[in-house]
Amino acid sequence: MFAVTVTFKIKPGYWDRFLPLMRDNAQTSLRVEPACRQFDVCTDSERTLEVFLYERYDNADAFQNHLKSDHFRAFNAAVADMIESKHIATYGTVE
Numbered sequence: 001m002f003a004v005t006v007t008f009k010i011k012p013g014y015w016d017r018f019l020p021l022m023r024d025n026a027q028t029s030l031r032v033e034p035a036c037r038q039f040d041v042c043t044d045s046e047r048t049l050e051v052f053l054y055e056r057y058d059n060a061d062a063f064q065n066h067l068k069s070d071h072f073r074a075f076n077a078a079v080a081d082m083i084e085s086k087h088i089a090t091y092g093t094v095e
Contacts, residue, residue: 014082035062
């Protein structure tokens, strides 16, 4: 299993545009990518303008395929100007 976490800080004024696009990307990933096993979009009212993602894939190659997918590339282009910062971390299963 291969896990990915992403923390976005959204620019002020873009929250209502960003979140539906993020949800759609997550739902599409789960629907059309067989190796995408989980894709949670999380927020916390104490940290406004922050979005946390938890994604699980069969392996690192499946995540790379996700990054190359048409739906992800369209999402990434659509939200590029809405993001103040983004931190990505990846994790593999301990054997």
